[in-house]
Amino acid sequence: MGSVSELCVSSFQVLLCPTLPKSISVPDDLTPEEQKELENIRRRKQELLDDIQRLKDEIAEVTSEIENLGSTEERKNMQRNKQVAMGRKKFNMDPKKGIQFLIENDLLKNTSEDIARFLYKGEGLNKTAIGDYLGERDDLNLQVLHAFVELHEFTDLNLVQALRQFLWSFRLPGEAQKIDRMMEAFASRYCQCNPGVFQSTDTCYILSFAIIMLNTSLHNPNVKDKPSVERFISMNRGINDGGDLPEDLLRNLYDSIKNEPFKIPEDDGNDLTHTFFNPDREGWLLKLGGRVKTWKRRWFILTDNCLYYFEYTTDKEPRGIIPLENLSIREVEDKKPNCFELFIPDNKDQVIKACKTEADGRVVEGNHTFYRISAPTIEEKDEWMNSIKAAISRDPFYEMLAARKKKVSSMKRH
Numbered sequence: 001m002g003s004v005s006e007l008c009v010s011s012f013q014v015l016l017c018p019t020l021p022k023s024i025s026v027p028d029d030l031t032p033e034e035q036k037e038l039e040n041i042r043r044r045k046q047e048l049l050d051d052i053q054r055l056k057d058e059i060a061e062v063t064s065e066i067e068n069l070g071s072t073e074e075r076k077n078m079q080r081n082k083q084v085a086m087g088r089k090k091f092n093m094d095p096k097k098g099i100q101f102l103i104e105n106d107l108l109k110n111t112s113e114d115i116a117r118f119l120y121k122g123e124g125l126n127k128t129a130i131g132d133y134l135g136e137r138d139d140l141n142l143q144v145l146h147a148f149v150e151l152h153e154f155t156d157l158n159l160v161q162a163l164r165q166f167l168w169s170f171r172l173p174g175e176a177q178k179i180d181r182m183m184e185a186f187a188s189r190y191c192q193c194n195p196g197v198f199q200s201t202d203t204c205y206i207l208s209f210a211i212i213m214l215n216t217s218l219h220n221p222n223v224k225d226k227p228s229v230e231r232f233i234s235m236n237r238g239i240n241d242g243g244d245l246p247e248d249l250l251r252n253l254y255d256s257i258k259n260e261p262f263k264i265p266e267d268d269g270n271d272l273t274h275t276f277f278n279p280d281r282e283g284w285l286l287k288l289g290g291r292v293k294t295w296k297r298r299w300f301i302l303t304d305n306c307l308y309y310f311e312y313t314t315d316k317e318p319r320g321i322i323p324l325e326n327l328s329i330r331e332v333e334d335k336k337p338n339c340f341e342l343f344i345p346d347n348k349d350q351v352i353k354a355c356k357t358e359a360d361g362r363v364v365e366g367n368h369t370f371y372r373i374s375a376p377t378i379e380e381k382d383e384w385m386n387s388i389k390a391a392i393s394r395d396p397f398y399e400m401l402a403a404r405k406k407k408v409s410s411m412k413r414h
Contacts, residue, residue: 080107083105083107084102084107085124086101087101087102087105087107087108088123088124088125091125091126091129091133092125092126092129092312092313093129093312093313094284095129095130095132095133096133096136098129099115099133102118112140112143112144112146112147113147115140115144115147116144116145116147116148116150116151117147117151119133119134119144119148119170120148120151120169122169126313127169127170127171128170128171128173128282128313129313130169130170130171131170131171131172131173131178131182132173132178132282132283132313134148134170134178134182135173135175135177135178135179135181135182136178137177137181142181145181145182145185146185148169149166149185149186149188149189150189152165152166152169152189153193154166154189154190154193154194155193155194156194157193157194158249158252158253158256159190159204159207159208159211159253160211160253160256160257161256162186162190162193163186163208163211163212163262164262164263166186167212167262168263173282174280174281174282174301174302174303175281175282175283175383183205183208183209184201184205186208187201187202187204187205187208188201190204190208191204198240198245199240199241199243200241202239202241202404202407203239203240203241203245205404206236206239206401206404206405207236207239207245207253209401209404210232210235210236210401211253211257212262213401214227214232214254214257215257215261215262218257218258218261219261229250229251229254229255232250232254233247233250233251233254236250239405280302280303280387280390280391281300281301281302281383281384281387281388282299282300282301282302283299283300283380283384284297284298284299284300284376285297285298285300285309285373285374285375285376285384286298286336286373286374286375287300287309287371287372287373287374288336288371288372288373288374290366290367290368291367295336295374298310298311298319298320299311299312299313299315300373300384301318302384302387302388302391305323305324305325305391306321306322306323306324307321307322307324307342307371307388308320308321308322309322317357318357319356319357320354320355320356320357320366321354321355321356322342322352322354322366322371323353323354324342324388324391326344327342327343327344327352328342328343328344328345329341329342329343329385329388329389330343331381331385332372334372334374336374337374337378338374338375338376338377338378338380338381339372339373339374339375339381340372340373340375340381340384340385341370341371341372341373342370342371342373342388343369343370343371344369349369350369351365351366351367351368351369352366352368352369352370352371353365353366354366354368354371
C-alpha cells in the first residue's frame with residue numbers, strides 16, 4: 001500500500017504538480033503513530049497551501065495597485081495636458097488671465113523666470129499675445145520681459161542677426177511705450193552679450209530702430225522712395241555717443257536687410273500687419289452692435305488708416321474693417337464708461353463704409369451710422385482717441401527715434 005515516506009512524496013507531488021491526481025489511497029492498516037504522522041503531514045500541507053494562497057493574494061493585490069497606479073498617473077497626465085491646453089487658449093485670448101490660470105492650477109510657477117521660459121518656448125502660444133504680455137508695464141511683466149530677453153543668446157551675432165532672432169520670438173506690439181520698453185531690454189542684452197561693439201545701449205537702441213525702419217522702407221511696396229546705403233549711413237552719423245559708427249558695419253547691416261527682409265512670425269493670430277511697427281495700436285475694447293444694440297468685446301488693431309476688429313486674437317480674419325478715411329472721432333457719454341465714437345461729420349444718417357463677416361462667413365457691408373466704443377480705462381480711451389486721430393499722419397517710431405537722438409545729443413553736450 002506504500003509507506004508513510006511514499007505518502008509524503010506523493011502529497012508534495014500533488015502540492016507542487018497540480019497535474020498529478022489529488023486523490024491518494026491511504027492504507028487501512030496504519031499504526032496509530034503512522035496515522036498521527038499522516039495527520040501532521042496533512043496539516044503542514046494545508047498550511048503550505050494557505051501560505052501559497054496568501055502569497056497569490058498579495059501578488060494579485062500588488063499587481064492591481066501597480067496597474068491602478070499606472071492608470072492614475074496616465075489620467076493625471078491627461079488631465080494636466082488638458083489644463084495646459086486650456087491655459088494656452090486662455091493666454092491667447094487674454095494673456096494675463098491665461099498666466100493666472102496656469103499658476104493657480106500649479107502648471108506654472110509664479111516666478112518671472114518660469115513665466116519667461118513658458119513664453120520663450122512658445123508652444124501653442126499666439127505671438128501677438130506674447131508681445132502684448134511682454135510689453136505691459138506692471139512690475140511682474142517687466143521682470144518677465146527682462147528674464148525673457150536673458151534667454152536669448154546674441155553673442156557674436158551682428159545687430160541684424162540678433163534682431164531677426166529677437167523679433168521672431170513674438171509680435172512687436174503697436175504701442176510706442178511698449179515698443180520702447182522692449183527695445184530698451186533688447187539693446188541692453190545685446191550690449192551685454194557683445195561688449196565693446198557700441199559705446200552705449202542708446203547707440204544700439206537707435207541703430208536697431210533705424211534697421212527696422214530701413215526694413216520697411218526697402219520692402220514695403222507702399223514706400224516709393226527707397227533709401228540708398230549712403231542715406232542710411234548719413235542718417236546714423238553721430239549716434240555712437242557723438243561719434244560715427246564704422247561705415248563697413250553700416251553697409252553690412254544695410255546689405256543684410258536689403259537681401260533678406262525681416263520675417264513676421266506666423267501664428268494663429270491675424271497677419272494683417274506688413275511691418276513690425278504697423279499696427280499703430282492694438283487691444284481689447286467693447287463695441288456697440290449695429291442692428292442689435294449689445295456690447296461685444298473685440299480685439300482691435302489700428303493700422304494703415306483702418307480699424308480692424310476680431311472676436312479673438314487667434315482669428316485669422318477680422319470680423320470687421322472700418323476705413324478711417326473721412327471719419328471723425330469724439331468723446332461721448334454712455335452707460336458704459338470711457339466711450340468714444342467714430343462718425344461721418346455733417347452726415348448724421350449716412351452709413352459708414354465698412355464691412356463685417358457674418359457668422360456664416362459672408363462678408364457684408366456694415367450698417368453703422370456711427371461706431372461707439374468703450375475702453376477699459378480713461379487712460380486707454382485717451383490713448384486710443386489720440387492714436388486714431390494721428391493714424392494717418394504720424395508714425396510712433398520716428399517720434400521715439402527723434403526723442404532718443406535728442407537725449408543722446410543732450411548727454412553729449414553735458
